Amino acid sequence: MAISKALIASLFISLLVLQLVQADLENSQTKDGYAKKIDCGSACQARCRLSRRPNLCHRACGTCCSRCQCVPPGTYGNYDKCECYASLTTHGGRRKCP
Known part of the structure; x- marks a missing residue:
């Protein structure tokens, strides 16, 4: 029971970290200018x-x-x-x- 709770908690934390890394990557791409949309x-x-x-x-x-x-x-x-x-x-x- 304790192992399953630890597994679920670590999975949740991993998904949260991945989400934060992806958001940071998107922000850095638009700052550098190579992924931003232009008119x-x-x-x-x-x-x-x-x-x-x-x-x-x-x-x-x-x-x-x-x-x-x-x-x-x-x-x-x-x-x-x-x-x-x-x-x-x-x-x-x-x-x-x-």
């Missing part, structure tokens, strides 16, 4: 505002943003700020993201 619509609108082909730019940027959850600042370049965005390529090997 892809406004980020791509800012990125594509000077594009000669805005519809194509918005479509490609939206696809890249939804996959990477980041868009480099400015209207061109700055790919070093978002490595995932810069690494996506088309079937032809060209950059997919504007």
Whole structure:
């Protein structure tokens, strides 16, 4: 009887600790910026505002943003700020993201 109570208590404490660790991990991810959600619509609108082909730019940027959850600042370049965005390529090997 005492062993079962100790087992239940240790199981409960383990679950509590796991819950606390998971909550701390989620908080640290959003602080670091790699797991937080961004508004892809406004980020791509800012990125594509000077594009000669805005519809194509918005479509490609939206696809890249939804996959990477980041868009480099400015209207061109700055790919070093978002490595995932810069690494996506088309079937032809060209950059997919504007």
